[in-house]
Amino acid sequence: MDIEGSRVLVAGATGVLGGRLARALKAEGAEVVLAGRDSARLAELGDELxxxxxxxxxxxxxxxxxxxDRACDELGGLDCLVVATGAVAFGEARQLDPEILTGLIEANASGPIHLITEALRKIEPGGSVVAITAVVAEFPTAGMAAYSASKAALAAFLAATRRELRREVDILEVSPGHMETGFADRALAGEPPSMPEGEDVDTLIGQVVEAISEGRREIRYDPKSREITVK
Ligand SMILES: NC(=O)c1ccc[n+]([C@@H]2O[C@H](COP(=O)([O-])OP(=O)(O)OC[C@H]3O[C@@H](n4cnc5c(N)ncnc54)[C@H](OP(=O)(O)O)[C@@H]3O)[C@@H](O)[C@H]2O)c1
Structure with a gap:
């Protein structure tokens, strides 16, 4: 997709990665509508950008x-949805609180899937959907069973949707490793385990922007080699 002049909705713009992606896409000439949950932080970002x-x-x-609907009205249509929302929780599976499970599924799976289906009814042919899952979708991690499962659900939805929409809409799954965005400190429950040094956020943002313009399918972090592959 040609980013310059494209009409983009960034969901989770109030988050660190969403905010960075919104800035980067705007810098490349996209027209961007910012969506977020925290109205005060969202208004501040809207003024700034x-x-x-x-x-x-x-x-x-x-x-x-x-x-x-609002993004389509503001932009006169929609070419791209970026989904950078999400939440994590830590702790053993046998201690999992049903309310935390519901929150994780909503933030990482059912909510994003609903948003993507709504956007897909509006996105023009040649457009794209970008969604951030996580490395744990492919490499489920102890102490993060429900988070891993919720991200795996979104990854499966993206893979199936990509098969349905081949040659119509590009579906890009971004599956990063840990980054120092403070995400783990905002967990719905539990304490994060010690983590390896985070991936570089600037590098990831650059890769996502390039992958959108090249119509790529995935950006994937391999925790064993610590390498990122773009396909
Ligand atoms: N940082 C990492 O280490 C890492 C690693 C792998 C994958 N990821 C994934 O990357 C994405 C962004 O992470 P981040 O580091 O940028 O985290 P972040 O700064 O905490 O951003 C999370 C975003 O999700 C939004 N959100 C959470 N629950 C929501 C809900 N129920 N409804 C609507 N919006 C909701 C937040 O909205 P408000 O702030 O407005 O409440 C915020 O915009 C997440 O999907 C995360 O799983 C992050």
Whole structure:
């Protein structure tokens, strides 16, 4: 997809990676609408980037469809959705609280899937969907069973959707390793285990922007080799 002049909705723009992606896409000439849950931080970012904003929360399904409608109205259509929302929780599977499980599934799987389906009804042919899963979708990790499962669900949805939409819409899964964004400190429950040094955020953002423009399918971190492959 040609990023310059494209019409992009960034969901999770109030987050670290979402905010960075919104900035990078804007710098490449995209017209961007920012969607986030925290209305105050969203308004601040909208002023800073001179972008329209829309508040949404996966716990309110109408706000999810409303965010897509609003972006289409503001932009006169939609070429690309970026999904940079998510939440994590830590702890043993046998200690998992059902409410935390519901929150993880909503933030990482059912909410993003709902948002993507709404956007796919509007995205023009030749457009793209980008969603951030996580390395644990492919390499499930002890102490993060429910988080791993929720990300694996989103990864499976993206893979199946890509098969349906071949040659119509590019579906890019971004599956990073740990990064120093403070994400683990905002966990819904539990304490993060000690983690290896985080991946470089600037490198990832650059790879995502390039992958969108090249119509790539995945950006994947390999925890064994510590290498990132782009396909
Ligand atoms: N950082 C890492 O180490 C890492 C590694 C692998 C994958 N990832 C994935 O990368 C994505 C972004 O991570 P990040 O580091 O940028 O984290 P972040 O700064 O905490 O951003 C998370 C974003 O998700 C939004 N969000 C959470 N729950 C939501 C809900 N129920 N409804 C709507 N929005 C919701 C937050 O909105 P508000 O802030 O407005 O509440 C925020 O915009 C996540 O999917 C994460 O799983 C991160």
């Amino acid at each position: 001179d972008c329209q904003t829309v508040v949404f929360d996966y716990s309110d399904p109408d706000s999810v469809s409303g965010a897509v």
